[in-house]
Amino acid sequence: MVDTFNDEQSSQSSQALINLGVSACLMGEKVRYDGGHKKCDFLLDKLHPWVRITPFCPEVKAGLGIPRPAIRLAQIDEQLRVVGTKDATVDVTDALNRASDDLCLQAQGLTGFLFCAKSPSCGMERVKVYDEKGNPLVSTRGGIFADKIRHQYPLLPCEENGRLNDDLLRNSFLTRLFCYARWQAMLREGLNGAQLLDFHSRHKYLLLAHSERYYREAGKVLANLKARPIEVIAQDYLTLLMTGLACVATRKKHTNVLMHIQGYFKKHLEKSDKQALTQMILRYQQGLLPLASPIEILKHHLRHYPDDYLQIQYYFSPFPAQLNTSSVI
Template sequence: MKIKVGISSCLLGHEVRYDGTHKHLRLATESLSRYFDFVPECPEVGIGMTIPRKPIRLVGNPESPDAVAVHDETLDYSHALTAFGEKKAAEHQDLCGYIFMKNSPSCGLFRVKVYQENGYPSATPGRGLYAKAFTNLHPLLPVEESGRLCEPLLRENFVTRVFAYANWLQLKKQGLTVKAILDFHVRYKYTLMAHSPSKYAELGRMLADAGNHEPDALGERYFAELMTTLKTLASRKTHTNVLMHLQGYLKKKISSSEKQELATIIEQYRTAQIPLIVPVTLLRHHFNNHPDPYINKQAYLQPYPDDLSLRNAI
């Protein structure tokens, strides 16, 4: 089954913007749609605004701005957009991610302009009112903006989080047990280590006395820390650390020449000569020839389907 992911309607090519146009995000329709079941929403249309319509913008305090029509601030859509965001957040409990339209006064996540009385935007940016209301009620949900998904690291990070979120929801449907939580942690050991070695260690300490805690409460604490940790971008340094750990499982299984080749490939990755997919592919080749039950459980070697090609550019 595909993973349900929310998205701003205009990013799917729907002509719902104020001027009747769209902002088609081909990454979504031509790549991610193979694995994501997109749930489109246009909050402006959702609250009854027409197509075309007067554009809106954020004004006032960047922490709690209002959304009003450009050149006519008597047309205030603040309450309606916020209420619509809260309504949709309550309806969409099964989403595993959300892609929002950048710079939008309704859907923008980052750096949305908030205009002041002098006609200029504040130095402090805001967040679109629909996006703010939705994310406030789903603080752990993987979210990203359309523009930022053009950056390979951010794109790979977002998709990694979406698949981890989906895997956790599936685990919850089956019923949380202490063993299930511990098995999930084992599965994500090296993924967590790649994002933050220190946070990985903290999560290990959290689970050290897992048997003394009620599974649902422990699961909520663990999942919150997991998703927070995965938001940290993995670096070449931390990936190299993980690759070397994985290399250690092969030291008694592959030949000296194969060890040298693998070490060289990992070093070439560390020094940015090759992308991550190269050492990962070589490691997978060796583990296919020399299976290891523990390594076979690891999400790190395949956190999402290969044909998304996300590690080819990082």
């Protein structure tokens, strides 16, 4: 039995398995149009020790050079083009498309991707699009390269650097990233029904905290493993799992899970301990405590009253605790 809330153990098992693609400028590489970079402190100072990084720069790959004229997305004759910001007759659409297609092939096997926000190549969303006269349009979209990656690998955990400043979004990305790494590790060992059921067991409360709907649908997909080829079932399950984990885990949903887990200790705890635990969960629900508070108490009780099912739950540590830099959620 693996004790998944032993952070050291779970982090060690994940360390060699996470292949993270990143926009190269986030690594501090001076590849931007102006010869600068967009160094991402969280990536380099926190996440780097846990992942193997592969940098991608589609604009350099397209041969645009460093430095190079700034480019932007433009709607011209009802087509999306990538043109010079100062000189719209400079059109690099074809070169950027070709480079992005090549890099997409190289992205096979990645565990996740961290994009550079706002870039016409790497921005994940909300990248500005201009009309032929250079006026910004109301609608926005993803950059050329980011769109291709997300289209080709729709379940790949992706995020952009700016959104990592938001505690909820950062934790959501880390949760999906480390979960996907565990999935890839399971596939490397060889897919079979028993492995799949075991994987689901370990992620049940984690998925429930993000989405009760996807939690139930995932369970149904695994209900009859003989009905269809195991590869088809696994793909359906992964789709539900990753879609579910992308839903925001609110305080209300976490409270539901905490209450469920609290039920395991009903017969063990003294009345005063039960009341203290309930109070702590309610104070978390009201926003007066971070999630770590009831989680730590539950872990404490679990050490005293071990339970095989609870001890394998990744809910207690979906990713290494050292990466959780938030003190408020």
